[in-house]
Amino acid sequence: MDVNAVRTAADARALVEARGLTHVKVGVFDADGVMRGKYMSREKFFSALDKGFGFCDVVLGWDSNDQLYDNVSFTGWHTAYPDAMARIVPSTCRDVPFEDGMLLFIAEFEGAAEAICPRGVLRRVLKRAAGSGYKVNASAEFEFFVFDETPDSVRAKGYRNLKNITPGFFGYSMLRSSVHADFYAELMAMCERMRMPLEGLHTETGPGVLEAAIAYDEALESADRAALFKTFTKVLAQKRGWMASFMAKWSKDWPGQSGHLHVSLAGQDGRSVFHDAAAPHTMSQEQRWFVGGQQALMPDLLAMIACTVNSYTRLIPGFWAPTDASWGVENRTCALRVIQGGPKSQRVEYRIAAADINPYIALACAIGSGLWGIENRIDPGEPIVGNAYEVKFPSERALPRTLYEAAERLEASAPARDLFGDAFVEHYAATRKWEEREFRKAITDWEMARYFEII
Numbered sequence: 001m002d003v004n005a006v007r008t009a010a011d012a013r014a015l016v017e018a019r020g021l022t023h024v025k026v027g028v029f030d031a032d033g034v035m036r037g038k039y040m041s042r043e044k045f046f047s048a049l050d051k052g053f054g055f056c057d058v059v060l061g062w063d064s065n066d067q068l069y070d071n072v073s074f075t076g077w078h079t080a081y082p083d084a085m086a087r088i089v090p091s092t093c094r095d096v097p098f099e100d101g102m103l104l105f106i107a108e109f110e111g112a113a114e115a116i117c118p119r120g121v122l123r124r125v126l127k128r129a130a131g132s133g134y135k136v137n138a139s140a141e142f143e144f145f146v147f148d149e150t151p152d153s154v155r156a157k158g159y160r161n162l163k164n165i166t167p168g169f170f171g172y173s174m175l176r177s178s179v180h181a182d183f184y185a186e187l188m189a190m191c192e193r194m195r196m197p198l199e200g201l202h203t204e205t206g207p208g209v210l211e212a213a214i215a216y217d218e219a220l221e222s223a224d225r226a227a228l229f230k231t232f233t234k235v236l237a238q239k240r241g242w243m244a245s246f247m248a249k250w251s252k253d254w255p256g257q258s259g260h261l262h263v264s265l266a267g268q269d270g271r272s273v274f275h276d277a278a279a280p281h282t283m284s285q286e287q288r289w290f291v292g293g294q295q296a297l298m299p300d301l302l303a304m305i306a307c308t309v310n311s312y313t314r315l316i317p318g319f320w321a322p323t324d325a326s327w328g329v330e331n332r333t334c335a336l337r338v339i340q341g342g343p344k345s346q347r348v349e350y351r352i353a354a355a356d357i358n359p360y361i362a363l364a365c366a367i368g369s370g371l372w373g374i375e376n377r378i379d380p381g382e383p384i385v386g387n388a389y390e391v392k393f394p395s396e397r398a399l400p401r402t403l404y405e406a407a408e409r410l411e412a413s414a415p416a417r418d419l420f421g422d423a424f425v426e427h428y429a430a431t432r433k434w435e436e437r438e439f440r441k442a443i444t445d446w447e448m449a450r451y452f453e454i455i
Contacts, residue, residue, distance in 0.1 A: 033358030054083030084113035115423035118360035139216035140226035164208030196225035226359035248354035256314030275346035292380035293373015300413035303406035407432035
């Protein structure tokens with residue numbers, strides 16, 4: 001059986017048996033988009049396909065550094081960190097190219113934990129879209145820096161004076177991509193084999209930075225692809241003695257790393273809901289409302305997109321990242337870029353997102369806010385023409401400037417609670433507040449250099 005043909009539990013069993021596997025890999029994605037998983041014996045896997053399995057709910061109760069949240073109610077010392085039930089999704093089956101026939105399956109939380117599960121929140125948004133007669137297609141494109149470093153060397157250096165795989169700017173460089181053609185070939189082959197094919201791969205502006213555009217698909221599959229791409233690009237790089245980073249911004253000297261999301265709606269007949277050949281910018285009324293909702297809710301929902309403290313270092317003028325909730329047509333200075341792609345590819349690009357996103361949560365935000373716009377017929381106003389950084393926007397378009405402020409906006413947002421549920425909003429907002437509190441414990445290099453002697 002072809003791995004991409006797996007749809008049911010019976011298919012999964014048949015493939016595992018055909019390959020003679022004694023174990024498979026099963027993983028879930030946490031609030032930060034980190035894949036947490038294990039090898040599972042064939043017998044346990046077959047049982048889990050029918051009955052689900054218990055996964056320690058600490059993965060919903062700690063941060064990306066495995067530090068326990070002290071401000072969430074779902075789990076903690078007060079609940080003693082019991083198992084949460086999870087279900088395996090057979091259709092997510094992938095080959096693991098580096099492990100000689102090994103199979104990987106994505107799981108998602110169910111029961112009470114489903115309310116805060118990142119994959120679960122996206123599924124609920126897509127169910128809302130389906131209830132209104134819409135099919136959602138999406139794709140992600142990521143910029144990421146690659147370093148000639150290892151996990152040991154970056155720690156030994158204190159994350160300073162890191163060596164990129166190549167120097168200089170060299171955007172869209174045929175020179176750089178040809179010199180490292182073996183790495184590009186390995187990355188593209190891995191993505192093909194793991195059902196996350198790349199539409200494009202090229203160098204971006206900066207030392208050792210690449211941009212990969214993942215082929216579009218139905219939105220849940222696209223989120224799976226994006227989350228797996230981040231995980232296994234890191235695996236591939238580290239197997240070569242390199243490291244790939246998806247931080248929003250790792251150096252003040254270079255632009256940040258984007259994680260732009262492309263979203264389009266189709267009707268049940270598969271035809272575009274966004275394209276209207278007779279309308280200005282070929283935007284249907286539904287697309288105008290969709291963009292209107294994304295724009296209106298962006299300040300409320302920013303914590304779901306700009307999800308780390310580091311995210312906010314990227315959101316400054318002149319670094320290819322928007323600073324206000326704005327939209328334009330083919331305008332890369334705006335937070336939302338409408339792309340006139342014709343009947344098959346008219347879409348909106350959610351440009352506020354950086355490479356550090358959790359793809360499930362970010363797509364839930366981008367799609368959910370657009371649906372809210374259609375439901376409430378939110379007009380976005382006129383598109384920005386020219387440089388959006390030079391426009392004076394009204395205060396309601398201003399974006400939060402810190403993660404803590406963004407988390408408070410999310411927590412207080414009635415539309416967010418309607419779209420994603422009280423449990424998710426309260427839990428996720430608390431995790432972002434924790435993240436900022438952890439940051440405030442740090443003493444930065446800038447503070448040491450500025451104050452150590454002179455103050």
